[in-house]
Amino acid sequence: MWRRTTLLSSLMPSSKASLLHQMQAAYGLKIWGAFSTEVLKPAKGRIPPREKPPFITFVLGGPGSGKGTQCAKIVETFGFTHLSAGDLLRKEISSNSENGAMILNMIKEGKIVPSDMTVKLIQRAIESSENDKFLIDGFPRSEENRQTYERIVGEEPNVVLFFDCPEEEMVKRVLSRNQGRVDDNIDTMRKRLEVFTSLNLPVINYYSEKGKLYKIRAVGTEDEIFEQVHPIFAAFEVLK
Ligand SMILES: Nc1ncnc2c1ncn2[C@@H]1O[C@H](COP(=O)(O)OP(=O)(O)OP(=O)(O)O)[C@@H](O)[C@H]1O
């Protein structure tokens, strides 16, 4: 669903917009190509529609495994846009959105926020960016998250990274992170680790079976870990 169809229809004469909506209903949302030549002139300030789906990398791993740290390095070296699902949810809390209080409670409890909420935040962030490659950090956290993403967005990720880190190391890192996060305490950390084992790991196994998973041994210095990450993206750059 990278077709920005709402935006698209608002740029069209009403007869075309209505035709677009009828075709959406009849054929689902895979009809973007049919209209793309008509809307290549974006209105001022609007982001032009994409000609092809963006390159999506899901970045998975337990709490404190170093996902955000490595994403910053990938951004710097390969020009991706980093979207941390947790950061998007924290922004919802600080923007006083109607769901803010509920999201805050879920995060304090280490629980997974309803999938459609997270997927919409991710989708909105992708659609409002002109970049064509994204790191989606900390999502999907459950099979239900994954299926909701596929249903709403209509695409699978191109690559999935898994930062595999021993529990004691993750606990040590989280408890010394010092960024004022409400969930960086031992009680919530225990719950997050439980959720990781019971709900995140099945997603990781799913992508492993699909041949999309790159497992990174997430111990050692940040640079040592990035040495494992670098060749993965370098290979995709060559293939482009
Ligand atoms: N290789 C490393 N060695 C030691 N500390 C690290 C390493 N990588 C990251 N850290 C530190 O560990 C903490 C957690 O890292 P980071 O925030 O990147 O993890 P995360 O996987 O994004 O965690 P969360 O899922 O909780 O958001 C940070 O304080 C970070 O500076």
Ligand SMILES: O=c1ccn([C@@H]2O[C@H](COP(=O)(O)O)[C@@H](O)[C@H]2O)c(=O)[nH]1
């Ligand atoms: O897809 C997601 C991502 C995050 N959450 C909630 O946010 C916290 C913190 O996430 P980090 O990735 O560690 O920043 C997580 O424990 C969940 O409560 C979510 O529900 N769905």
Ligand SMILES: [Mg+2]
């Ligand atoms: Mg993080």
